[in-house]
Amino acid sequence: MTRFWIVLGVLWILAACANNPTGNPARMVERYLLAKVSRDDTALRRLLCSEMEDQYERELRSFETVSDAHLDGMACRRVGETNTVRCTGVIWAVYGSEQTKFPLTTYRVVWEDGEWKWCGEAP
Amino acid sequence: MISLALRVTLRAWLVMNRKIIFPLLLMLTVLALFVLLVNPGGQDQRFKPIRSPTSAVRAVIPVTRNPNNTQVVETDSLSSLNGIPIEQIVQLPPAVAQEMHTVYLRGQALGNDPRAFSKVGDSTIENPHFLARFDEKPYNLGSYTRLQGAIEYFAGSFARQGMAVQRGLHSWTVFDPMWADPIYCEPNESVIACEFRVHRPSIVLVRLGSNDSGIPEAFEKNLRQLVEYSLAKGVIPVLGTKADRFEGPGNTNNQIIRRVAADYQVPLWDYDRVAQTLPNNGLRDDGIHMTYFYEHDYTLPNALQTGHGVHNLTALMMLDRIWREVMQGD
Known part of the structure; x- marks a missing residue:
């Protein structure tokens, strides 16, 4: 009987863990931004939340017309226990002979399909 | 009696x-x-009708295609440009003007500024070459002095680049908040939404397509989205065609722009038609950016032979037509 309760307890803990978000959303946001500037379609598709699926094309092609797009000084941190991640740093891109700067900001994240997903800028 | x-x-x-x-x-x-x-x-x-039918001003201007030829012809300075009828370049038929008047009134009810226009586009329309001189001066309209009224009416918008003109901008990034200026734009606010909120325009000049290549379906979808967004906000979208053939030899993007303008019954500023009369289509060696017209003096022989010279003039003509026929309509 004791063994039964132990197994039940373990199963309950495993089930609870499966439903609760785990992992670091800040790292996911960093991966997403990296995928965006490098136009990594596989990573972008996997990390984009379902709410923004129809924006996939836009996200993929955002830096298509510029060259040498890269992240500089990126550091992201989850804001408390909220669904937002604040990032500092910039994306640099070259168009023609001039550099353009895209400062990073605060992003919204959601827990979907057992992992954190990027869901646009936080309002 | x-x-x-x-x-x-x-x-x-x-x-x-x-x-x-x-x-x-x-x-x-x-x-x-x-x-x-x-x-x-x-x-x-x-x-009596407020508007004269075409209000064409007859003037004597020199033939500019051959500067060495001093022949002077009488031409209708507001009915054609380099031999192309203005009606083919500045396309605002009465039915479109009437439809746009409804859009304009909706915009006024939403709080849009009747004297403001915005620009959406890429490096081909960035400052200082696109329209800015009409605010900053000096310029000489030459035979086109009739357009002075529009310059005065829309004063303040000509030299303003705004949030929606950026190097490398293409139809996808118009709605991408990452491309919006974080100093002026709110979080998760797209480039176009930010521009409309900050400037409250009644007209938006759209010059896209030079950076959109490879996926014409997506360009068309994005352009339609932009037109629908503008109409919903009570802003008259003016779709401009381009002189370059960046997307390939088929002139695909200009065909899309013309089709979208016709489908939505919005003004078409078909610059491409007159650009074909210019040396090298009015383009510099890179095949995308237009040849300069620093002088902004439309009495000079080269005025109607440069990309920016004709581009600015035809844009001003479109603004003038909208001002007269849409905004001052009943």
Whole structure:
């Protein structure tokens, strides 16, 4: 009987863990931004939340017309226990002979399909 | 009626002094004849149409295609440009003007500024070459002085680049918040939404397509989204065609721009039509950016031979037409 309760307890803990978000959303946001500037379609598709699926094309092609797009000084941190991640740093891109700067900001994240997903800028 | 008048006149003559009646009748007759001559149809002048049909100004300007040829021809300076009828370049048929008037009124109800216009596009329309001089001066309109009214009416928007003109901008990034300026734009606010909120325009000049290549379906979808967004916000979208063939030899993007303008019944600024009359289509060696017209003096022979010279002039013509035929409509 004791063994039964132990197994039940373990199963309950495993089930609870499966439903609760785990992992670091800040790292996911960093991966997403990296995928965006490098136009990594596989990573972008996997990390984009379902709410923004129809924006996939836009996200993929955002830096298509510029060259040498890269992240500089990126550091992201989850804001408390909220669904937002604040990032500092910039994306640099070259168009023609001039550099353009895209400062990073605060992003919204959601827990979907057992992992954190990027869901646009936080309002 | 006539006999009654005669009888009354006769009786008056008998009763009153004939020295007073006759001069009075003579004066009334002369007055009636004068009125008939001045206004023969009997129309009430208050209901004359405000707009003249084409309001073309006839002027004598030199032929500019061959600067060495001093031949001077009489030409209708507002009916054609380098031989291309203005109606083919500045396309605002009456049905479109009427539809846009409704959009304009909706925008006014939403708080849009009737004297403001915005720009959406890439490096081909960035400052200082696109329209800015009409605010900053000096410029000389030459034969096109009739357009001065539009310059004064929309003062302040010409030299303003705004949030939605950026190097490398293409139809995808118009709705991408990452491309919006974080100093002026709110979080998760797209480039176009930010521009409309900050400037409250009544007109938006759209010059996209030079950076969109490879996926025409996506360009069309994005352009339609932009038009629908503008109309919903009460902003008149003016779709401009481009001189370059960046997407390939088929002129695909310009065909899409023309199709979208026709589908939504919005003004079409078909610059590409007149660009084909310019040396190298009015483009610099890179095949995308337009040749300069630093002078902004439309009395000079090269005025209608440079990309920016003709681009600016035709954009101003479109603004003038909208001002006169849409904004001042009933």
